[in-house]
Amino acid sequence: MSKTWRPATQLVHGGTLRSQYSETSEAIYLTQGFVYDSAEAAEARFKGETEGYIYARYGSPTNDMFEKRMCAMEGAEEARATASGMAAVAAAILCQVKAGDHIVAARALFGSCRWVVETLAPKYGIECTLVDGRHLENWEKAIRPNTKVFFLESPTNPTLEVVDIAGVAKLANQVGAKVVVDNVFATPIFQKPLELGAHIVVYSATKHIDGQGRSLGGVILSDTEWVNEHLQDYYRHTGPAMSPFTAWTLLKGLETLPLRVKQQTENAGKIADFLAEQKQVAKVIYPGRKDHPQADIVASQMKGGSTLVAIELKGGKEAAFALQNALEIVKISNNLGDAKSLITHPATTTHKNLTDEARAELGISPGTVRLSAGIEDTDDLIEDFAQALSKIKA
Numbered sequence: 001m002s003k004t005w006r007p008a009t010q011l012v013h014g015g016t017l018r019s020q021y022s023e024t025s026e027a028i029y030l031t032q033g034f035v036y037d038s039a040e041a042a043e044a045r046f047k048g049e050t051e052g053y054i055y056a057r058y059g060s061p062t063n064d065m066f067e068k069r070m071c072a073m074e075g076a077e078e079a080r081a082t083a084s085g086m087a088a089v090a091a092a093i094l095c096q097v098k099a100g101d102h103i104v105a106a107r108a109l110f111g112s113c114r115w116v117v118e119t120l121a122p123k124y125g126i127e128c129t130l131v132d133g134r135h136l137e138n139w140e141k142a143i144r145p146n147t148k149v150f151f152l153e154s155p156t157n158p159t160l161e162v163v164d165i166a167g168v169a170k171l172a173n174q175v176g177a178k179v180v181v182d183n184v185f186a187t188p189i190f191q192k193p194l195e196l197g198a199h200i201v202v203y204s205a206t207k208h209i210d211g212q213g214r215s216l217g218g219v220i221l222s223d224t225e226w227v228n229e230h231l232q233d234y235y236r237h238t239g240p241a242m243s244p245f246t247a248w249t250l251l252k253g254l255e256t257l258p259l260r261v262k263q264q265t266e267n268a269g270k271i272a273d274f275l276a277e278q279k280q281v282a283k284v285i286y287p288g289r290k291d292h293p294q295a296d297i298v299a300s301q302m303k304g305g306s307t308l309v310a311i312e313l314k315g316g317k318e319a320a321f322a323l324q325n326a327l328e329i330v331k332i333s334n335n336l337g338d339a340k341s342l343i344t345h346p347a348t349t350t351h352k353n354l355t356d357e358a359r360a361e362l363g364i365s366p367g368t369v370r371l372s373a374g375i376e377d378t379d380d381l382i383e384d385f386a387q388a389l390s391k392i393k394a
């Protein structure tokens with residue numbers, strides 16, 4: 001693996017380990033364990049005196065390839081692959097806190113992520129303050145002497161708010177806290193949180209990294225020191241490891257990630273521009289548009305727009321449901337990042353567990369729908385929206 005390769009090359013070749021058969025495609029090592037040449041060799045492996053695999057819950061060759069390829073892409077020293085995005089989020093946060101510690105998190109989080117910091121962590125004596133993450137002063141005001149972790153996603157699900165990652169990292173460094181960024185919406189193609197000063201990056205690889213609706217997966221990326229000090233034992237002994245078969249599908253996903261994200265972003269941008277002009281639409285939020293409320297931060301930390309668009313319909317829930325039901329190519333699904341265009345109504349699906357007030361704080365109204373643009377032909381998608389909107393009263 002060459003450090004000088006550009007991302008598209010890393011995503012095809014990075015981390016490849018070839019067996020004695022010199023296969024073209026990465027091999028799937030579906031094994032739980034590994035055998036040793038002698039009892040002495042087993043002892044040395046367990047003592048850490050020799051390199052090699054011990055047990056698939058700790059690490060295995062196909063997972064290793066996926067982890068190394070992700071490290072090359074992200075500029076991280078270490079990665080650990082997990083069975084889902086939520087396993088990655090929970091492990092990245094919980095492995096580094098103890099009773100009496102404090103977490104500051106942006107309130108605009110994916111529902112399960114918010115449950116981890118708002119509901120689960122306090123059960124173990126870890127306090128959490130949720131802030132409006134768009135404004136740096138809110139992060140600063142929330143800091144306490146026992147603050148250990150800052151957690152955010154940017155852009156957020158579903159209303160595509162952005163958080164100034166470099167600004168939050170600067171605050172965290174002043175108090176010795178670690179910044180964990182859920183980079184799912186930005187994708188590794190458009191945003192590099194570690195370069196912006198974050199300490200830990202997590203992904204739901206279920207989304208763009210697989211991108212073809214096949215596998216659940218996640219990954220945690222950081223530096224060797226943090227992984228050795230916090231994550232290594234947590235990961236080995238609580239068992240969130242990814243299946244090697246999943247790691248293989250994700251390796252295939254990484255090969256085409258830039259091509260898919262490029263086409264999805266182009267589609268999302270063109271659909272956003274089209275929808276912004278339609279009489280049934282009250283508002284379109286899209287990080288690639290000049291009218292995004294935080295267009296300056298988008299420009300400073302993201303290399304591209306997004307594959308997602310938040311759309312607010314004038315006709316509230318009735319119009320949101322009518323639009324979804326009338327679309328023919330775009331499918332109704334709460335997943336995102338897929339090659340297929342998907343649409344969801346956050347208030348009744350992904351964010352249904354929040355109170356009305358909490359949803360309103362996040363800008364999720366009864367008329368909000370979230371589009372995840374796929375890789376289909378742009379004109380077909382625009383025509384699909386045009387025919388669906390024509391069935392909705394303005």
Ligand SMILES: Cc1ncc(COP(=O)(O)O)c(C=O)c1O
Binds near residue numbers: 110205218
């Ligand atoms: C922003 C974000 N983080 C984390 C997750 C969790 O990922 P997974 O479903 O792979 O557990 C999701 C899933 O929708 C998400 O949108």
